[in-house]
Amino acid sequence: MAETADIVNLRRYRLIRNAVFVWLTLVVLGAFLLRIPRIHILEHTARNLYFHVPMWFTLMAAALVSAYHSLRYLQSGDPVRDLRAREAARVGIVFGLLGLATGIVWSRFTWYLGTSLWWNFDPKQSFVLIQLLIYGAYFVLRSAVEDPEKRGRVAAVYNLFAFVTMPFLLYVLPRQMESLHPGAEGNPAFSDITHPIMRLVFYPAVIGFIGLFWVLYTQRVRLALLERRLEMRKATMLEAKS
Amino acid sequence: MKAWLRGFWAVFEKDIKLELRARYAINMLLLFALGALVVMAFAVGPTPLSARVQAALLWTVLLFAAAVGLGRAFISEEERGTMLLLQLNLRPGAVYAGKLLVNFALLLALNLVAVGAFAVLLRVQVAWPGLLALTLVLGSIGLAGATTLLSALIARAAGGRGALLPVLLFPVLVPLLLSAVEATRSALLVAEGWAAATDELLTLVGFGGAVITAAVLLFDYIWLD
Numbered sequence A: 001m002a003e004t005a006d007i008v009n010l011r012r013y014r015l016i017r018n019a020v021f022v023w024l025t026l027v028v029l030g031a032f033l034l035r036i037p038r039i040h041i042l043e044h045t046a047r048n049l050y051f052h053v054p055m056w057f058t059l060m061a062a063a064l065v066s067a068y069h070s071l072r073y074l075q076s077g078d079p080v081r082d083l084r085a086r087e088a089a090r091v092g093i094v095f096g097l098l099g100l101a102t103g104i105v106w107s108r109f110t111w112y113l114g115t116s117l118w119w120n121f122d123p124k125q126s127f128v129l130i131q132l133l134i135y136g137a138y139f140v141l142r143s144a145v146e147d148p149e150k151r152g153r154v155a156a157v158y159n160l161f162a163f164v165t166m167p168f169l170l171y172v173l174p175r176q177m178e179s180l181h182p183g184a185e186g187n188p189a190f191s192d193i194t195h196p197i198m199r200l201v202f203y204p205a206v207i208g209f210i211g212l213f214w215v216l217y218t219q220r221v222r223l224a225l226l227e228r229r230l231e232m233r234k235a236t237m238l239e240a241k242s
Numbered sequence B: 001m002k003a004w005l006r007g008f009w010a011v012f013e014k015d016i017k018l019e020l021r022a023r024y025a026i027n028m029l030l031l032f033a034l035g036a037l038v039v040m041a042f043a044v045g046p047t048p049l050s051a052r053v054q055a056a057l058l059w060t061v062l063l064f065a066a067a068v069g070l071g072r073a074f075i076s077e078e079e080r081g082t083m084l085l086l087q088l089n090l091r092p093g094a095v096y097a098g099k100l101l102v103n104f105a106l107l108l109a110l111n112l113v114a115v116g117a118f119a120v121l122l123r124v125q126v127a128w129p130g131l132l133a134l135t136l137v138l139g140s141i142g143l144a145g146a147t148t149l150l151s152a153l154i155a156r157a158a159g160g161r162g163a164l165l166p167v168l169l170f171p172v173l174v175p176l177l178l179s180a181v182e183a184t185r186s187a188l189l190v191a192e193g194w195a196a197a198t199d200e201l202l203t204l205v206g207f208g209g210a211v212i213t214a215a216v217l218l219f220d221y222i223w224l225d
Helices: A010-033 A044-075 A079-108 A123-142 A148-176 A196-241 B002-022 B022-043 B051-069 B072-080 B083-089 B094-123 B129-157 B164-188 B194-223
Strands: none
Touching: A010 A196, A010 B164, A044 A079, A044 A148, A044 A196, A044 B022, A079 A123, A079 A196, A123 B129, A123 B164, A148 B129, A148 B164, A148 B194, A196 B022, A196 B094, B002 B022, B002 B094, B022 B051, B022 B094, B022 B194, B051 B129, B051 B164, B072 B083, B072 B094, B072 B129, B094 B129, B094 B194, B129 B164, B129 B194, B164 B194
């Protein structure tokens, strides 16, 4: 643990980690136990709001963090920045997959009940699919390059290039597809259909899951850093022997 | 500025000359697109297709042809061992711009042939030829901008693993594909036309501009060691 003391304040990390765990436990309890208003079609699946939507927020946060560190890597060439961009993307993929899965299952057994449709061309759903494809390509690209310095640079360039096209995607997709999500054309806004008691759990859930992202992400960065240092130490020891 | 323009033009001229001598890239591009179109036309048969499906087929073929055919711009420099020469003599932006223009010219040639074959084989009637032409040109700008940067990336780093280009390219090009298909559909239908496609054309302009701007900024980092 002390090995990575230069990039992490361990007391602060433990404090935030424990706070996130307690917070998320309360959120999950509230999500399942608090009464919610009866909503036509949705009924109790409305509780999925507490889990499905924060996953999107977290994916966006992860994409931002990853792009930011890619930019800083290009500016500074500091290998830790590359590790940070990589791990943010990796944890982001997990949240993206979870968001996609919860969304697909949710729509299949509510609005699409009675049809056999699993996929719907919803702008947000399609957006996440493409974001996942981009991160998939990002990791394929990483695995194709041997030299770590070159790998970092190439991966950062691709990450930023893909990030630039994202706003277009967000603009183009809703023009071509109908949405199941609130706030889209013809759908009521989020605040109109959400009962205050649901917002009481929803907003803390968003904060909680972003916190969970932060905990997982910082852990993985430290692990990657340790692995890197171990390898460098091995290399110097081998050199000293020979 | 003058040196930059001279360098840019030199890169363009050199590549076009080499291309006219060997005619490898252009022939491969055209024959790939023709082959793909023939495969599609035979697979579909004489069934009448909706304008949306026709537009989708055309752009799918163009995208695949670009991903396969345009990947060689920088790999060929690596193979000939002329990469270092370019790095020493020219500003990165000039190299990128020169290669971009070459790829754009190749794409225009591809468009001409592919659209002709497409109209004949899939029995397409174009109601608004001007709109179709503008859509193809604007789409080609974004397509050339993205392929040029990504092919440089692959040539510099991954030792020219060709299959990597489509993997990197397709997710990035989804906004372009969607707008271009929609604009092409409007160009095929008598009832739609220019007014229906304004937003799509503007999106294509914006996308091309953003992609090329980002590529110019990022190109320095992959070009210089």
